[in-house]
Amino acid sequence: MSDTPIYNRVAVIGLGLIGSSLCRRMKRDGLAAHVAGHARSAATRETSMALGFLDSVHESAADAVDDADLVVLCVPVGANAAVAEAIGPSLKSGATVTDVGSVKMAVIRDVGPHLPDGVHLVPGHPVAGTEHSGPESGFPELFEDRYCILTPAAGTDQKAVDRVSDLWQRAGSKVELLDAHHHDRVLGITSHLPHLIAYTIVGTASDLEHQLRREDTENGDLIETREVIKYSAGGFRDFTRIAASDPVMWRDIFLNNREAVLELLGRFVEDLTALQRSIRWGEGDALEDFFTRTRAVRRDVIDMKQAGSFNPTEREEE
Amino acid sequence: MSDTPIYNRVAVIGLGLIGSSLCRRMKRDGLAAHVAGHARSAATRETSMALGFLDSVHESAADAVDDADLVVLCVPVGANAAVAEAIGPSLKSGATVTDVGSVKMAVIRDVGPHLPDGVHLVPGHPVAGTEHSGPESGFPELFEDRYCILTPAAGTDQKAVDRVSDLWQRAGSKVELLDAHHHDRVLGITSHLPHLIAYTIVGTASDLEHQLRREDTENGDLIETREVIKYSAGGFRDFTRIAASDPVMWRDIFLNNREAVLELLGRFVEDLTALQRSIRWGEGDALEDFFTRTRAVRRDVIDMKQAGSFNPTEREEE
Numbered sequence: 107m108s109d110t111p112i113y114n115r116v117a118v119i120g121l122g123l124i125g126s127s128l129c130r131r132m133k134r135d136g137l138a139a140h141v142a143g144h145a146r147s148a149a150t151r152e153t154s155m156a157l158g159f160l161d162s163v164h165e166s167a168a169d170a171v172d173d174a175d176l177v178v179l180c181v182p183v184g185a186n187a188a189v190a191e192a193i194g195p196s197l198k199s200g201a202t203v204t205d206v207g208s209v210k211m212a213v214i215r216d217v218g219p220h221l222p223d224g225v226h227l228v229p230g231h232p233v234a235g236t237e238h239s240g241p242e243s244g245f246p247e248l249f250e251d252r253y254c255i256l257t258p259a260a261g262t263d264q265k266a267v268d269r270v271s272d273l274w275q276r277a278g279s280k281v282e283l284l285d286a287h288h289h290d291r292v293l294g295i296t297s298h299l300p301h302l303i304a305y306t307i308v309g310t311a312s313d314l315e316h317q318l319r320r321e322d323t324e325n326g327d328l329i330e331t332r333e334v335i336k337y338s339a340g341g342f343r344d345f346t347r348i349a350a351s352d353p354v355m356w357r358d359i360f361l362n363n364r365e366a367v368l369e370l371l372g373r374f375v376e377d378l379t380a381l382q383r384s385i386r387w388g389e390g391d392a393l394e395d396f397f398t399r400t401r402a403v404r405r406d407v408i409d410m411k412q413a414g415s416f417n418p419t420e421r422e423e424e
Numbered sequence: 425m426s427d428t429p430i431y432n433r434v435a436v437i438g439l440g441l442i443g444s445s446l447c448r449r450m451k452r453d454g455l456a457a458h459v460a461g462h463a464r465s466a467a468t469r470e471t472s473m474a475l476g477f478l479d480s481v482h483e484s485a486a487d488a489v490d491d492a493d494l495v496v497l498c499v500p501v502g503a504n505a506a507v508a509e510a511i512g513p514s515l516k517s518g519a520t521v522t523d524v525g526s527v528k529m530a531v532i533r534d535v536g537p538h539l540p541d542g543v544h545l546v547p548g549h550p551v552a553g554t555e556h557s558g559p560e561s562g563f564p565e566l567f568e569d570r571y572c573i574l575t576p577a578a579g580t581d582q583k584a585v586d587r588v589s590d591l592w593q594r595a596g597s598k599v600e601l602l603d604a605h606h607h608d609r610v611l612g613i614t615s616h617l618p619h620l621i622a623y624t625i626v627g628t629a630s631d632l633e634h635q636l637r638r639e640d641t642e643n644g645d646l647i648e649t650r651e652v653i654k655y656s657a658g659g660f661r662d663f664t665r666i667a668a669s670d671p672v673m674w675r676d677i678f679l680n681n682r683e684a685v686l687e688l689l690g691r692f693v694e695d696l697t698a699l700q701r702s703i704r705w706g707e708g709d710a711l712e713d714f715f716t717r718t719r720a721v722r723r724d725v726i727d728m729k730q731a732g733s734f735n736p737t738e739r740e741e742e
Contacts, residue, residue, distance in 0.1 A: 297658025340615025404668030
């Protein structure tokens with residue numbers, strides 16, 4: 107691995123968890139000679155400069171991308187169109203625009219039309235993150251050993267793709283190239299649907315808790331503590347972590363991967379209905395067979411070393 | 425905390441994760457003068473003796489409970505009735521029977537009728553576990569800082585309840601007393617429904633992966649790797665861990681908490697349908713509001729210190 111910068115000047119638009127983590131990594135490892143940043147909020151811009159992961163900060167996105175060799179869009183995917191429109195005229199010929207969004211067809215649709223000729227679009231998605239948001243929550247190791255998926259259209263300049271790939275590899279990631287439509291479907295099932303379901307059950311539980319408390323209060327049995335939270339180690343806890351992810355980011359993901367999410371949701375509800383029926387009719391064998399099959403999937407996750415901070419004393423259920 | 429044993433002789437029926445962890449803790453901390461064990465399988469009995477967490481092992485449950493002051497049922501809840509019937513005649517007067525099952529009404533229904541007069545029933549549920557099963561997977565710290573819920577019927581001998589409570593506290597747990605029916609409803613939402621949903625989505629994803637692979641093969645684009653597993657860090661991973669829990673144990677939980685689970689599932693599907701509709705109609709504000717509300721629940725989990733092995737470098741999603 108070389109120590110020379112991959113880009114002379116990189117502009118990062120959006121300085122939240124992902125954007126600020128990438129800046130930190132680029133500064134730490136000298137991946138860019140100059141890292142310019144822009145965030146809509148003055149507070150975020152100030153915090154980012156104070157945290158020291160930028161060489162320059164700019165009030166407007168258009169100023170930030172001036173003379174940039176690479177522009178990385180790190181805003182919620184719903185904001186991409188407006189940002190692309192704002193920066194389009196300021197992009198220099200030969201520059202590359204990439205992004206970090208969780209949906210890729212929408213990025214091509216929203217960003218592509220605003221890029222002048224001679225500017226390369228290499229959509230990207232680092233499959234990494236935490237449930238925390240904002241410039242303070244980033245850290246340079248965020249992308250270490252995670253996959254980063256690039257979805258350039260056929261015919262995209264190979265050198266532009268290779269340099270973006272190089273950047274992510276030197277940020278610690280394993281880079282994969284996928285068709286954008288295929289990406290949206292695969293991530294729909296591995297990420298978007300799990301988030302939607304986690305959000306739902308946390309909402310269901312939260313409403314129910316208030317109702318349980320009201321019922322018990324009416325019965326003269328006041329619940330002093332928050333029982334749903336208290337006994338969350340039984341499985342619910344893991345869902346609350348996923349459901350704590352950034353609300354605006356996830357709103358935009360669902361709205362911009364609508365077809366895939368709705369189709370996958372249809373499959374999920376079918377499967378859930380089948381299990382519901384097995385429970386109602388006491389079909390123990392069907393339940394046991396299903397649960398035995400899903401157990402095997404976990405072994406595959408562990409075998410592919412995607413199990414995260416797995417350790418035998420992690421406690422989860424009964 | 426005293427160093428004297430709480431019970432002279434404890435019999436543990438079922439030597440899996442929970443049973444073997446309790447045995448280990450009792451031996452380590454001298455909570456019982458003698459720990460007798462029984463498991464249906466000869467291999468489990470042999471392994472358990474070899475692991476050294478029992479003073480004696482018995483081929484029949486009835487022999488194991490002979491002269492026991494406390495009997496702890498650690499079998500899947502569907503097996504309780506048969507075990508209770510088998511041990512009933514061998515229980516000595518003044519003995520206490522407890523259990524570790526995740527449903528409590530069913531335990532009272534299945535075990536109660538088989539206990540002779542003068543034997544106390546103190547149903548229990550340590551809210552602790554991992555996704556691993558079997559006598560090798562237990563460890564004495566499993567119950568540390570976890571809740572253990574006891575659901576004795578009104579009028580149960582207070583001394584019997586206090587001693588079971590003492591045992592769990594000395595095993596590291598925080599003991600709470602709850603009404604059995606209320607327990608089943610609260611754990612239905614914090615544990616049973618999350619498991620059902622995790623099992624479902626892992627099944628849905630697994631089926632879809634096979635289909636995606638087939639489609640791509642037909643298109644001449646063979647998928648070499650298992651993409652759903654590969655990109656599981658996007659959220660799916662957390663579900664696979666929950667869905668790796670013991671299939672027989674969970675079959676019995678769903679069959680024995682049927683009414684609560686089906687009722688809660690109805691609420692969940694209603695809420696999911698509402699979100700589905702918001703996605704279909706592009707109602708961004710409704711989605712953002714919902715996700716903002718669920719995010720707050722996570723803060724409560726952290727505030728109540730039920731967040732598990734939480735650390736800021738845990739990675740989860742984009």
